[in-house]
Amino acid sequence: MRILTLIRQVLDAEESVRVRNGAVELEGSKLVMDTMDEYGVEEALRLREAGAEAEIVAVSVGPARAEEALRTALAMGADRGIHVVTDVSLDAIALSAVMAQIAKAEGAELIFCGGQEADWDSQALGAATAERLGWPQATWTSALELKGSTLVGKHEADEGSESFEVVLPAVVTTQQGLNEPRYPTLPNIMKSKKKEIRKETLEAYGAAPKVKVNGVEIQVKERLKKILDGKDAAGAAAQLVKMLREDAGVIA
Amino acid sequence: MILIVAEHANGKLSKSAYELASAARGLKREGGVTALVLGSGVASVAASAALIADQVLVGDSAELAQYDAEVWSAAVAQIAAEGEAEVVLIAGSRSGREYSPRVAVKLDAPLLEDVMSLKDEGGVLHAEHYTFLTRVTERVEAKAPVVVVTVKAGAFAPAVPGTTAAEQFDVDLELPKRRLVVTGSTKEKTGRIALIEADIVVSGGRGVGTPEGFVQLVEGLADQLGAAVGATRAVVDAGWRPYSEQVGQTGKTVQPKAYIAVGISGAVQHLSGMNKSKCIVAINKDGDAPIFKIADYGIVGDVKEIVPAMIQELRK
Ligand SMILES: Cc1cc2nc3c(=O)[nH]c(=O)nc-3n(C[C@H](O)[C@H](O)[C@H](O)COP(=O)(O)OP(=O)(O)OC[C@H]3O[C@@H](n4cnc5c(N)ncnc54)[C@H](O)[C@@H]3O)c2cc1C
Numbered sequence: 001m002r003i004l005t006l007i008r009q010v011l012d013a014e015e016s017v018r019v020r021n022g023a024v025e026l027e028g029s030k031l032v033m034d035t036m037d038e039y040g041v042e043e044a045l046r047l048r049e050a051g052a053e054a055e056i057v058a059v060s061v062g063p064a065r066a067e068e069a070l071r072t073a074l075a076m077g078a079d080r081g082i083h084v085v086t087d088v089s090l091d092a093i094a095l096s097a098v099m100a101q102i103a104k105a106e107g108a109e110l111i112f113c114g115g116q117e118a119d120w121d122s123q124a125l126g127a128a129t130a131e132r133l134g135w136p137q138a139t140w141t142s143a144l145e146l147k148g149s150t151l152v153g154k155h156e157a158d159e160g161s162e163s164f165e166v167v168l169p170a171v172v173t174t175q176q177g178l179n180e181p182r183y184p185t186l187p188n189i190m191k192s193k194k195k196e197i198r199k200e201t202l203e204a205y206g207a208a209p210k211v212k213v214n215g216v217e218i219q220v221k222e223r224l225k226k227i228l229d230g231k232d233a234a235g236a237a238a239q240l241v242k243m244l245r246e247d248a249g250v251i252a
Numbered sequence: 253m254i255l256i257v258a259e260h261a262n263g264k265l266s267k268s269a270y271e272l273a274s275a276a277r278g279l280k281r282e283g284g285v286t287a288l289v290l291g292s293g294v295a296s297v298a299a300s301a302a303l304i305a306d307q308v309l310v311g312d313s314a315e316l317a318q319y320d321a322e323v324w325s326a327a328v329a330q331i332a333a334e335g336e337a338e339v340v341l342i343a344g345s346r347s348g349r350e351y352s353p354r355v356a357v358k359l360d361a362p363l364l365e366d367v368m369s370l371k372d373e374g375g376v377l378h379a380e381h382y383t384f385l386t387r388v389t390e391r392v393e394a395k396a397p398v399v400v401v402t403v404k405a406g407a408f409a410p411a412v413p414g415t416t417a418a419e420q421f422d423v424d425l426e427l428p429k430r431r432l433v434v435t436g437s438t439k440e441k442t443g444r445i446a447l448i449e450a451d452i453v454v455s456g457g458r459g460v461g462t463p464e465g466f467v468q469l470v471e472g473l474a475d476q477l478g479a480a481v482g483a484t485r486a487v488v489d490a491g492w493r494p495y496s497e498q499v500g501q502t503g504k505t506v507q508p509k510a511y512i513a514v515g516i517s518g519a520v521q522h523l524s525g526m527n528k529s530k531c532i533v534a535i536n537k538d539g540d541a542p543i544f545k546i547a548d549y550g551i552v553g554d555v556k557e558i559v560p561a562m563i564q565e566l567r568k
Pocket residue numbers: 035036176456457458459460461483484485486487498499500501502503504515516517518519520521522525535536537538541553554555556
């Protein structure tokens with residue numbers, strides 16, 4: 001079986017966001033493989049370690065620097081990478097066309113995709129890719145097992161969680177709690193340097209953005225920051241309740 | 253025509269349906285607003301939808317008793333294509349955001365996700381939505397014969413129902429077979445007001461100490477205020493609280509009038525789910541906790557002392 005894990009390179013969660021010339025400035029900031037995507041790589045590795053015979057291919061569509069995120073996936077244990085090198089930023093629907101073509105060409109049977117990556121806050125890539133392939137999807141997956149060719153797992157729905165079964169091929173989107181991603185060990189980092197990352201061009205896939213981005217802003221709401229000392233608990237509580245009632249008018 | 257997919261739960265039209273209707277009314281398209289109601293035994297839901305739309309299409313069958321991404325996307329895409337919808341509005345709920353991409357692909361349409369504003373100018377849809385863990389507002393536009401849009405909960409004022417009911421029509425749907433088989437579910441019912449609909453949310457983090465501490469402090473304060481209860485990932489992972497209460501990147505996004513954070517540090521992934529709240533209140537013993545950086549009001553102190561004192565004060 002061949003498993004694809006889709007990778008985005010995003011701003012490290014600890015970094016602050018800055019805007020320059022109508023776009024979020026990433027240069028000079030720490031960039032990492034998205035955590036949600038890490039769960040996908042980790043889960044693919046675990047399925048293999050649990051006995052599934054699988055080749056794990058990490059795929060990323062993005063600028064030259066995205067190779068670093070792919071290297072992280074390879075250092076975790078993915079077998080090889082595919083990097084569609086482009087500075088064009090594709091929305092999820094457009095990107096899914098590329099992912100689906102790669103999945104077909106690779107004869108993949110299972111695709112992992114982050115539930116919601118930290119750069120575009122989109123939840124659409126997994127579902128859109130599944131639709132293009134005519135596959136079912138399990139989103140926000142928090143537990144997974146492979147029994148023969150059936151995925152058995154748990155995922156989060158509108159209210160509460162559901163257990164599910166789905167026969168491969170399928171797309172699975174991840175959720176925190178699915179697993180604890182491993183840190184690449186030094187020997188694995190060394191090995192990963194020799195692993196193949198195939199470079200491709202976006203033109204080969206004929207995908208173009210369907211949504212136009214007109215600019216970004218950081219709207220920081222000024223906060224009042226009226227912070228009281230709580231050494232006198234009763235006094236502070238009384239004052240806080242008074243402020244919430246009379247100044248903020250948010251409680252009755 | 254503008255198509256809105258009206259969500260419902262427990263036999264009632266959801267608040268999101270009213271918000272979609274109001275978003276639809278702001279668009280300049282001909283052919284009015286059509287509401288689509290999908291489910292089993294949904295006559296009363298359809299009747300409510302008839303008071304906010306110009307026409308209601310009803311898919312009422314046993315096959316639609318339970319939501320499924322493939323079934324829902326097939327139904328919505330079919331109706332959108334048959335009715336030549338120019339805009340399809342879907343609630344930004346977990347399920348809405350799960351099946352809407354499939355609708356967009358089926359219709360070869362752009363998808364605008366989780367929008368908080370919509371403007372219609374010369375056939376171009378302009379929208380704003382959050383990116384970078386809700387820290388950045390991105391302005392986007394889409395121009396196509398049909399555009400699929402998911403609408404952020406709470407972003408539009410709910411439409412006020414009219415007094416005359418629009419006509420209802422039953423629709424014949426060609427539905428695919430379900431392939432994701434749901435073998436069990438833990439529907440978490442709390443009897444409280446829904447998290448994303450509440451005016452006040454009281455959320456608890458690891459700082460409340462124990463599951464019992466959560467009940468006593470967070471639920472206690474929420475009861476006193478008629479508020480919904482939220483939680484951090486840390487306490488959900490610890491098994492203290494159900495996932496349905498989780499606020500943040502991987503939980504729910506809320507923007508209540510007041511968000512009261514009890515023993516919560518304020519990690520970016522948590523802030524992502526609540527940083528647009530109108531008023532943020534924090535109680536934490538660590539004055540340097542990041543939550544205070546976005547707080548309007550707060551107390552540096554032990555939640556075990558402060559919260560009971562607040563409950564007492566509110567009882568007065
Ligand atoms: C991909 C990803 C997604 C995530 N998604 C989410 C998400 O959706 N939601 C979410 O919440 N988190 C999420 N997280 C986790 C997040 O990073 C934090 O770990 C989590 O929010 C911390 O929860 P907490 O504030 O309860 O715990 P802690 O960070 O441990 O904070 C506890 C706080 O309580 C205070 N405290 C302790 N005792 C007392 C006391 N007696 N009185 C007063 N204060 C006290 C401490 O000072 C501290 O600030 C995610 C992480 C990742 C990597």
